Amino acid sequence: MAVDIQKEVVRIINQEGLFLYGILTKPCQENNQNRLVISCQSGIVAKGEIGDHLRWVADRLAEQGITVLRFDQHGTGDSQGECEQDIPVRLFFQRVQDGCFVNDTLSVIDWAIKRFVDYDIFLLGECGGCISALAAGAERLKNIQGYILIAAPVLRFSITNNSKSQIGVLDARNTSKQYHRKFFQLSSWFRFLSGKSDMKLIFGSIFVQLNFLVRKSCSIIFPHPTSIPENPVFNMLFWKSFKIIAEAKKNICFLLPQLDNETFEFNVEFKQKILDKHKKQFPTCKIVSLPDTDHSIMFPQSRKMVLHELLNWMNR
Template identity: 25%
Template sequence: MNHSITIKSGQLELSGVLQYPVRDNNNERKAGKYPLIIICHGFIGNRMGTDRLFVEAAERLTKNGYLVLRFDYGGCGESTGDYGSGGLDELIEQTRTVIDYGYSLDIVDSERIILIGHSLGGAVAVLTAARDSRVKSLVLWAPVAHPFMDIRNIIGTKAIEEIDRTGKTDHMHYELTKYFTDSLAQYQPLTELRGYSGDVLIVHGTADTIIPVDYCFLYQKMFWLRKEGNCDKEVILQGDHTFSSKSYREELFDVTFRWIDLIGKRRSDWSLWTI
């Protein structure tokens, strides 16, 4: 069952959908509560995902007993606001507001709140988790590692020059301001991730021409330097940035959902121990 929701974040109204499990999963469910997975879309994206990536992921997750929340960042999809007028700090704050909403639901297991972030949404998920201990697990699909450099590369040199000259540019019908691009330089996911102590899965395709697959290895190395938390990675041979073919997507989902199930089982097993 899908339930359309609107979440107030400052002056913005974030549009989203809460998708309920279609069946129980006894290994995951605890005292009438369900694990919650929140999906964070990427740069100028939306809660549907390219080629329905997030829709398909949510359908699979709900069939396996998970509660899923997909939402549009401000100025994207059906949410109010102008995406390029704010900064990366606002995307982090909006994500935390969505976590507030999920955390307040009686049916949510507060010990199983998971963020799935794709591309820039992956970087936002990392930065959010480093600031919010309610995030227990992270799944990063082709995550941005250097927000300032990566987004500059996406929009191109001509757009950057226009921003420096006039303070804004039009990119794919989104007005990106200098405030937005400057904010990207203020955040470093690869160093700030040390503030997060939970488990992480990173999945990246070798044929990704948008975000380098090398980031997968770099992220894992940095996560390994933490004192707590595990980090696993999976590289999909010839997979592109949005895992667009059926075979790439099936592999993405298989790897991701098996990992999420494993983390849940591990947490459940540990809960049986008492000191």
């Protein structure tokens, strides 16, 4: 049987005096658990995100008695302001990773604290929204109960991304597997020798994998235990904010889509090198893998997994 939920359009003034628009998805009063989830999207699109899965998750959470606020950062969706035009998406996303929407998130948190007195407040970040959630949460430490972070990017660039390649390690591996399957196909050799194959992708994938293997071999031959990220392109805003929150014993749940380059980088550069070696230092940190799920989380089974893990964590 369907459970009644309510929706309300809200308008929040950010620190620059711009109106941020959002949607509150609320449970019926008798089902209200006095818990609020503030959803921080990547900042590249609007509060619905690709595939509209955040709206779907918000509706299901409200049915369980949890209020959800989805909002558009300045210059996106319905909110006021303009983001810089005519720049590559990758460059814009780097600015998101550097915290360009943190102040918007702080404004939303401050608004929610006044509106939802005596509520437990949680921050839900996805992709670049994880940076906004962590950085803002570190500044409002006492007001945030916990963090759910989906597909958190820990590097400002891919492990091997530089001027020669924009290919992630996971994509490089998948490309190699595809070409290995075609090794004995004459038609594939004809395409390759005639120059019709994507040479940039083939040799770029080889370069990425060799680069990664060299780095991995060096770390084994010359081990260098550390309690801080050592990769030169590790996102230090992510690290500093995470460390403040974790040391305050705040609960953090990372949801990692299995078929995502961000997950590969997270595991290699953060989980294996930091979290696994210093478990006692981060006892409130939980990591959950989402099998057969890609970065978009737009398929029904992926949405259901996110909802299931989110509710399990919040109701633990």
